[in-house]
Amino acid sequence: MVKRHSPEETKVAMHGVVAEMYDKMVKGEPPSMTLPVRTKNNIGFDSKLGVYKYGKKRSTRDATSLGSAKQLLRTLHVVEFIEQMIDAGKSSTLREMYYISESWGMGKFGTQNDSNNLAEDLEIVTKCLREDFKLRSEEDGARMIGNLTLRERNRRGEWMRINARDDVGDSGYGLPYNVEEEKIELLEHDIDFIMAIETGGMFDRLVENGFDEDYRCGLLHLKGQPARSTRRIMKRMSEEWDVPIIVFLDGDPWSFRIFASIAYGAIKTAHISEYLATPSASYLGITADDIMAYELPSDELSKKDIEALNAELSDPRFADTWWQDQINMMLDLGLKAEQQSLAKYGLDFVTDTYLPEKLKELGLA
């Protein structure tokens, strides 16, 4: 189970990684680091946690090739850098760390992707969280609107009470990169569910139409593939307030993946699925049969779309009948549709007709 680590615990965990390398060298072996295999072939459902986690497959990164040796050296630099940040009470973005690595000589990163992956590797082997490492991504945090109240500790260390309906403008309350308890406390709410929305256009439509008040819900803009903080706050709201999470996305293979990462856990972050995923989340639409039922304007599936759908068919997260049916149906149709295609029937169609009908199916309206 993922848990937060104190600065001391974090250091000890990181030293464990360094010690693996060091001890190998003392034994006259190439230094190495052991990692779980991070592909869909090595994730499995953890029935205790209700989410998908990495399986038992391990790979060893050892210094027998130049690339791996450099990666180990980078890992050491990152460990050193994190220790320095912990001691100085600072944090940095992954991008900043990438630039800081310019001074690491042979240990500098080749691309920013390298630094992102390495941070994840470290999380996985230490079981710490990125937040423990004082690293954050530049991911765009979500925004929320609705009658829910929380408090956030601002830069000066003071707690600010914010109601996400009364205290914010039309763009809503913007979530910070850290949504942990030391930063955000969920206080109270008067909503029946939270609707997570893929696109900004649809979020704004629902705000303009007053959907949050009419249907007593919180609206949350995912901004495409949701950031870790976005998934984390959904998880917290779902657990601490016991409100259902309803996910409203485009109707295409990529939206299915977004939903899987929200509900079951993402492959890349399967080591912390129980910390990020909300297994109770429901997929509202757009479903493959919505395209037919509502005669939505649609586009033909591209070659990449078809590949993605086929990959999803063998993805353990989509192994249930409902998803298999949806995916096969979309493949048969050969079509996909955007959320905003609902505007075919007028600006209010989505709030007056589509969503109420879909929510009724889910038993929420």
Next chain:
Amino acid sequence: MGIAQKLADNQKQVAISEFFEKNKHFLGFDSLARSLITAVKESVDNSLDACEEARMLPTLKIQINKIDAKKDIIEMKTTDNGPGIPQKSVEKVFGQLLFGSRFHAIRQSRGQQGIGITGVVMYCQLTTGRPTHVRSKIATEPTASVVDIGLDTRKNKATKSNAAREIWEDENGELVEHGLEVTCRMKAKYQKGRQSVWQYLRMTSIVNPHADITFIDPEGEVHHWPRVTERLPRIVESIKPHPRGIHLGQLQRMCNESQDSRMTVFLRGNFSGVSSRSAKELCEASEIGEKTKPKGLKSEQIRSLLEAMQGERTIAGKPVKLLNPPTNCLSPIEEMLIKKGLSKTIDSRFISTMTRVPSVTNGNPYQVEVGLIFGGSMAADKHVEVLRFANRVPLMYQQGGCLLTKAIEAVNWRQYGLEQAGGKGLPKGPAAILVHLASTNVQFTSEAKEALADNAEVMEEARKAIMEMGRGLKKHLMKKKKMAKTQEKFELINDILPAIAEKSAQILDRPIPDLAGSITKIMSAVISETQTTWNKETKMTDVSVVLFNYTSRARSYTILCTWPEKFGATLDNNEMGGRKEATGVWAWKLATLDPGERITLSYSLGGLEKGDWTETDVFYRGSQEVIGATKMDEKFLDEIRQQEKALKEAGMDIVETRESLLDSEPVEDKSSDAEPTEVVSDEFDQPTIEAPEGQQTLFGGGN
């Protein structure tokens, strides 16, 4: 008598000046751009030939000036440091077509291809009406002679004017000892690019590494190709015509001019390859009495003789047996010098060269040489540059129709690592391919003498040479790949691993661990690093071979290195001793190398010039693979030794050792620490003809 005098006395005359006016398009004066190149070419060829015959190192200066851009009037001024021409011969040399010793002598020479400097004089006369100004100084006279030479094309006679003597000083105000300067004006166009004076001189410089050439173009830019060797091309002997290569007209003339009293004497004395027995047989086959006087032969008899000579008339169904003509009339550039010539002109990473053994086609000795230069700043996405030469003269036109180009196109370059659309045609890649044909009688497709005519034997020789070179390229590319891999491993253990050790120790606050064990596990191989470098101070080529044992067991090896023994190099500072394994192969039995240990083998090569020897091939004997060296295939050594023995028994020195002997290419390993692989080799050809002296192919060199 001075050397220049001697040369001039040798000259005979042939009257065909009228021929020129009607046929100037055949002679390289067909377009304004080409006329200028031809003029430069004739002048430069003359200078190089004169210097070569006089055994002088040529220093040439060529200057082109635009006199009247509108009317395309160009002035050409060429200066050499050659023997000069005696005053009384200047007129003849510059005023009569096909005047020159080489027209009648059978040997390889540059001028064979041109109509000569007279053509330039004539072209100038015809296009500008101006005579050519000649300044000549011979060593035995205190002053230079100057004269303006014009031409009366009708009478095949030179017209001379303004003859005088003067003191000749160079630009530094020093007296010129000997030399020739030609200044002339002609209607011509100066162009840049593939077919330009610049390209002609660049190519000339490649095949004449002993020449120092300076070119000042019309914009005043100075292009300099320095001399890279002091070695002059060897003296070529004139040979008598070989019966197989003779033509009717020539045979008729020889018979008519003969003073011999009997056929057998005539045949033996005037032809090469004719023994007294074959002289008798030729008479028999052509049904001419042995005692017949050659001068009195009737034309049918001469025709019969020609048929007998060319094997069309037989004795007992067999053509008359003739010996091959001697091949010491050829002057190949030789591999090391091609290498130098190419590398001074073209920036590159790799050069492979190959000089084939001389051979004979239709009674004419010939020899093919090839060079391939790869990498550096050459364009990777274009066709390779083709550098064609006949008797050291660049061929710049009609590339597609030339035998030498066809030979390149007939090779499957993909197998050697160059791109080639459809597996035929000119390959693409950052490379230039040089092909040189040296022959006493170069057969061209036309009088323009820009493309070599098809000849199956020559084509096969050229193709074989090119393929051999291609194998050299492939070997180089594979070696490079392997070296990059080894280099990575070295970076890993020399830089990255110590950094990992240091950083992890620092983070954990523990001592830096010893890395010997880890290094052995990571490398798990024996690795050799070879360096061949020119030592400026000692003027020697220093070679060092370092062997690292990164395995967990003690290893023992014998290391064998190639060295240019044939080229007269000496093995110096060889403290490890060792012994000679074969010509050009030295072997050292090394002490047992414990795990983690290294051993350095070093020696110097004397008697070489800079750039002569830049890469040493290293072989090993031992059970564990050595990365960076090739496992010695004993079959090759045996073959070298057998060849040495055979030649010794035949009373000959070793004249030729083919690079292919050690040109073994290991099958590419799947991993760096794979088992030693079987070595595949190329077929080994025994040389069939004794190569002339100085004709040497370096054993294992060429990289």
